[in-house]
Amino acid sequence: MRPWEKAIRRVTPYVPGEQPKGGDLVKLNTNENPYPPSPAVLACLRDMDGGSLRKYPDPASSGLTEALGARYGLGAEQIFVGVGSDDVLALSFLTFFNSGQPVLFPDITYSFYKVWAELFGVPYETPPLDENFRIRTEDYAGQNGGVIFPNPNAPTGIYMPLDQVEEILSANRDSVVIVDEAYIDFAGPSAVGLLERYENLLVVQTFSKSRSLAGLRIGFAMGHPRLIRALNDVKYSFNSYTMNMPSQLLGAASVGDEAYFQETVRRIRDTREKAKLRFRGLGFSFPDSQANFLFVTHPGVQARVLFEALKRERIYVRYFDAPRLDNFLRITIGTEQEMEKLFAFLEDFVKKEG
Ligand SMILES: *Cc1c(COP(=O)(O)O)cnc(C)c1O
Numbered sequence: 162m163r164p165w166e167k168a169i170r171r172v173t174p175y176v177p178g179e180q181p182k183g184g185d186l187v188k189l190n191t192n193e194n195p196y197p198p199s200p201a202v203l204a205c206l207r208d209m210d211g212g213s214l215r216k217y218p219d220p221a222s223s224g225l226t227e228a229l230g231a232r233y234g235l236g237a238e239q240i241f242v243g244v245g246s247d248d249v250l251a252l253s254f255l256t257f258f259n260s261g262q263p264v265l266f267p268d269i270t271y272s273f274y275k276v277w278a279e280l281f282g283v284p285y286e287t288p289p290l291d292e293n294f295r296i297r298t299e300d301y302a303g304q305n306g307g308v309i310f311p312n313p314n315a316p317t318g319i320y321m322p323l324d325q326v327e328e329i330l331s332a333n334r335d336s337v338v339i340v341d342e343a344y345i346d347f348a349g350p351s352a353v354g355l356l357e358r359y360e361n362l363l364v365v366q367t368f369s370k371s372r373s374l375a376g377l378r379i380g381f382a383m384g385h386p387r388l389i390r391a392l393n394d395v396k397y398s399f400n401s402y403t404m405n406m407p408s409q410l411l412g413a414a415s416v417g418d419e420a421y422f423q424e425t426v427r428r429i430r431d432t433r434e435k436a437k438l439r440f441r442g443l444g445f446s447f448p449d450s451q452a453n454f455l456f457v458t459h460p461g462v463q464a465r466v467l468f469e470a471l472k473r474e475r476i477y478v479r480y481f482d483a484p485r486l487d488n489f490l491r492i493t494i495g496t497e498q499e500m501e502k503l504f505a506f507l508e509d510f511v512k513k514e515g
Pocket residue numbers: 192244245246247248271311315341343366367368369375378379380
């Protein structure tokens with residue numbers, strides 16, 4: 162090791178899903194939305210005044226914040242916008258988890274939480290999910306430095322009803338509780354409705370999945386003005402101009418088209434419920450996902466073998482080489498045609514191998 166290398170921070174980075182190049186592939190590996198963004202977004206893109214790129218963007222993302230406030234019935238002082246929810250969540254770790262006490266999140270969950278905890282030196286504990294992959298709310302009742310979990314959880318897709326979310330909140334009045342709602346639009350009611358009663362709650366959502374805008378990188382947090390102010394203070398201590406101007410305008414255009422949003426979410430939920438029947442018919446089992454993906458396993462076909470076979474067909478799904486997960490595949494809900502291609506292959510493959 163060179164002397165100057167001793168001063169380098171060593172981290173084990175998060176590994177994102179593959180973004181394969183080229184056409185003619187079925188991409189069901191990173192939970193993107195298979196439908197294009199709203200026509201209102203595309204119109205806004207066409208009409209954009211490129212000349213204004215000369216100037217710095219609005220550091221407060223006011224237009225987008227106001228659009229979100231109107232959509233969720235909140236004031237601008239209750240909303241923080243960031244560069245994807247990954248940015249919002251990373252800043253939240255930096256801002257809220259400084260007590261020195263361990264932060265709690267499930268052992269099986271979004272694997273970025275552990276990476277941020279390590280990066281920022283936040284101690285953490287990971288209570289195990291039960292044998293059905295469910296979060297045990299009683300594991301989140303002890304002293305802690307904060308709580309974070311996705312609802313629905315990833316990669317299981319399991320949605321936790323709000324009375325259970327509230328159990329965790331009421332047991333944690335003294336620490337910040339973050340509910341990562343990346344997939345909430347495909348599931349049940351959001352914890353946003355609990356903000357009135359819990360000032361220590363932060364609800365984080367994203368435009369990447371239900372709004373078909375993963376490429377723009379827009380995420381946001383909703384919470385008590387004190388939490389939002391604290392996030393802004395840290396953001397302005399880091400980089401004032403995180404959100405670029407086109408993303409601010411296009412994001413607001415997306416929020417303005419509620420009908421298109423509802424329609425694409427409905428289509429994905431319909432396809433998901435049909436896919437559950439097809440998978441079950443082929444002998445797969447899976448938790449009852451309320452997200453835009455299914456987490457499937459088969460008694461006669463090894464997940465890794467199936468993953469490789471699908472890839473040879475240019476059908477990309479996600480495989481996690483980790484304890485308890487390594488015989489499952491996480492498969493994003495695509496269009497009806499994409500799912501047809503998947504099932505045509507699976508019917509053949511399961512008959513031969515299963
Ligand atoms: C996709 C995802 C995110 C990150 O979304 P971006 O807004 O694209 O950064 C955060 N949390 C969970 C659980 C996710 O699945």
